[in-house]
Amino acid sequence: MVREEQSIHSPVHTGEAVHHGHSHGASSQHAGGHHLLQVEHLSIGFRMYEPDAAFFSAQQRSYQVISDLSISVHAGEIVAVVGASGSGKTLLADSIMGLFEPNAEVTGSIWFDGVEQTPESLASLRGSGISLVPQSVDHLNPLLRVGKQVEGVGRTRGRRAESDVREAASEARSARVQELFERYGLSPEVAKLYPHELSGGMARRVLLCCALMDNPRLIVADEPTPGLDLDLAVRALDDFRAFANEGGGVMLITHDIELALRVADRVAVFKDGTIIEETSVEAFNSPDTLKHPFAKALWHALPEHGFRSGAAC
């Protein structure tokens, strides 16, 4: 195949079509002829002492937590990144947000909506282009009422707007909060609560509202349903499904393969710091359509009844 052809896709792929090392789901779209998000050759390393060497002669060396990882998210789909807890998935999420650990070494390229991003441009995409939905209510300021936090601040950074302009902007933001609260079934009183007063379901919706404030196109959700059993978790992710159906992209980071197969269009298997297989959910119907031995092993480990074939969603 010629390189130019690789980058231009037909609007809709079929499950069998493979390019960029992945196959596609039914709803995967290449709006504008490119991926919504494309991560190529991402590596993240830290320097630390060799743990096995003698105390004083131990040398520092670089440990790769993520190495040569590539993944894509299309418009209109949910991609689940499945991997063991504590294997570095959150680092992947942070890197896409342009948030890097101070002592980490990060290489690779990240493309958003067809444009290669720099750390600065990734920073400016936060919230408005790419939004993060964190794991729990711990990610909210415990000392500030929920409504204020969802409202956040607009992007008037550095510029001194006229006071009436700012006022209008702030009014628009509180209107947006009301709109989001209404849409996600949160009563206006919730805005006056403190984070520790929220129930689990409210907290999840509040966090989603935070992410949606500035109309992002991609949502990165880092374990958004901790502690929920499968059926509840699937229902909790309906809102993400709706977001994808409206043309957004969702990267769902989870350790739960069953959940991933139930709600996602495509699944990326994360192991030993990289994505070893990125494929459509349908490919998990049979081990023969999976390429990597670990993915096959994963298939065999699935409880047979928990697996619905051809989860179209």
Next chain:
Amino acid sequence: MASFVVRHIIRLMLLLFAVSIVVFFLVSVSPIDPVQANVGQSAYLNMSEEKRAALAQYWGANTPIWERYINWAHDFIHGDMGTSLRYNAPVSQVIAQRATNTLLLMAVAWVVSGLLGFCLGILAALKRGTWVDKVVKTYCFVLAATPAFWIGLVFLIVFAVWLGWFPIGFSVPIGKAAADVTVFDALHHLALPALTLSVVGVANIAMHTREKAIDVLESDYIRFARARGYSPWQALRTHGLRNLALPAITLQFASISEIFGGSVLVEQVFSYPGLGQAAVTAGLGSDVALLVGIAIFSAALVFAGNLIANILYGVVDPRIRAGVGSYA
């Protein structure tokens, strides 16, 4: 609320009681003879036996300690703190007069060092790893190793001796009647001691604020705010400052003990007529009543500071206010 007040009043009483016993005990086990210390070696040797006995009676050297303590405590409860033998005036009067000077000095140092330290700490945390951070850290590190009185000496050399901007000592110009002393005079004499105390106090609060601010900047909710597009300063301003300012204010209240200690040294350097100088004079001159009085006053001051710090913890945090004990 009422039980809160009562509990703390009882605690204060117990503390002051213990402090007074400790102070009384310490002063009386001293091998230093108060009579000799006050009359002087040669005068003492030339004195007749009767004179010595009379003086010993006057200084209370012959009465057993517990009897002296009970007498003292009895008077104290009735509002009489005894008479300062060195200043020849009621202890309460000496303390009242000098406390004004000391409290003014401490208040200025408290506010200036608090504000400056807080800003430096925040700045260092935001600029973590850069030269700004390194300058602040070095400043704090060196200052933490520097005795307050030496800084006072250096300021004295530079600002008073070399530059001549400030007077060398005393809280008002010498030889001026009290009525003629202007506010400017008082401030002029206050400046150097207050500057010394402030500069010394910055280190503690700046390092504390820096550490806390770095913790906050790495906290989940700041990371989330950053992920929503806040700049580090925006994130810290909306989500961090309140969480940082209160621990800082609390720390400032809790460090009143250190500021008082610093003021003792600084007052000595600048001959500033405050409580610290009086305490040193009382100690060197075996003026037991005044020493006990100042020790109790300072303990009450420290207690008040700690109490305010404790109350502040509760006011700030809605989780404590609502009775939710657990910090997630």
Next chain:
Amino acid sequence: MPSAISRTAPPAVAAAPAVLHQPQRRRVANRQALLASLVCAVVLLAIVVVAGRFVLYDVAVATDFSQKNLAPSLQHLFGTDWMGRDMFARTVAGLSLSILVGLLAAAVSSVLALVLASIAALGGRRADAVVTWLVDLFMGIPHIVLLILISYACGKGFWGVTIAVAVTHWPNLTRVLRAEIMQCRESLFVGHARKLGQGSIAIAVRHMLPFVFPQYLVGLILLFPHAIMHEAAITFLGFGLPVDVPAIGVILSESMAYLSAGMWWLAAFPGLALIATVMLFDLAGSSLRKLIDPHSTQE
């Protein structure tokens, strides 16, 4: 947008990957350097003690009126005072005295802290309440006032100041160690050891000591700077070492009478030397802490 499309194509052959973020600090504290700085600090302090005690002490108290009031020069690095005494020798002698008082007082204080912390953490609720109250009491009186009182009670002088510093510096370390021991006692591995039937002494020695001892050692070393500074402060106020001894506090206190005459060197150099000494102890303490801190494997 054809141009946009051509830009979207990632390079087919990955050359050197684009760098998104560089580690902030390439230079990281490494263990050999920490060990070296620890050893250097200790050796330097030892040299000061020996030199001040045995080599320069006689020079420090020798008067020479032909050499009085001299500004710093090559012959007298720190200048001379109004009695013609060499300020460098006096400073080193003073530092060695300060370090000795500091070592002695900090050692006693840390043992006090360890004993009280153990009693509080392991001796039941009543013992804990008593120790906590004692800590509160000692912290309730300003440090300097307490130092003045105790030094006065002990009759001032070398022992007065040493005892005063020793019995006032334990409260903070006691708090830290108490929390540490309590946490250790409640920890799972100690709980398991208990369930496995190990005796309390065996548990204390085999499971708790290795856990608490490093904290104790760091606490001890970080007590030195405080002890030294408070010794100097108390001596400066006139409650510590006697005036005929070349101590830093005495030197600085005497210098005050000569500052207005412009003899700045009497105060400047001894003070700087004291700061340097205190910082050496700080360096030793923080190096040790970094060495034994398990988190330092990943800097």
